[in-house]
Amino acid sequence: MATFFFIFLAGMALGGFYFAGLWLTVTFVLGRPKLAPLVILSFSLRTGFTVLGFYLLMGTSWLRVVVALLGFLLARVLLSQQLVQVQKRTSSLGASYET
Numbered sequence: 831m832a833t834f835f836f837i838f839l840a841g842m843a844l845g846g847f848y849f850a851g852l853w854l855t856v857t858f859v860l861g862r863p864k865l866a867p868l869v870i871l872s873f874s875l876r877t878g879f880t881v882l883g884f885y886l887l888m889g890t891s892w893l894r895v896v897v898a899l900l901g902f903l904l905a906r907v908l909l910s911q912q913l914v915q916v917q918k919r920t921s922s923l924g925a926s927y928e929t
Contacts (some may be wrong), residue, residue, distance in 0.1 A: 833894075834872050834893075834897050836898045837887055837894050837898050837901070838897050838898065838900060838901040839901060840883070840887055840898060840901065841884075841887070841899060841900065841902040841904075841905070842898065842901040842902065842904060842905040843896030843901075843902025843905075843906025844879075844883045844884065844898070844901075844902055844905075845901060845902035845903065845904070845906050845909070846905045846909060847876070847879065847880070848876050848877075848879075848902070849905065849906050849909045850909060851872060851875075851876045852872075852873075853909070853913060855868070855869060855872040855873075878901075880882065882897045883898075884898055884899075885887070
């Protein structure tokens with residue numbers, strides 16, 4: 831049972847990496863022209879690393895990848911909530927994301 835807990839945490843780590851990288855890419859690209867190669871590179875690296883992580887976590891059991899996927903999805907929800915709170919705080923201070 832402890833193995834599934836660590837796989838769940840590893841799935842959360844993969845989700846944190848993927849969605850934090852997505853957020854960083856989007857915030858960097860906003861307002862800047864012609865950055866399609868950067869977006870494609872970021873997507874490729876994030877996706878490749880995440881798929882490799884799921885593959886290594888899976889081993890020979892499909893149940894392990896399901897547990898990792900649940901952690902991945904929980905990381906998405908938690909990170910989304912955190913980023914909304916950060917955005918609300920910065921917008922209430924009068925800051926904007928536009929440069």
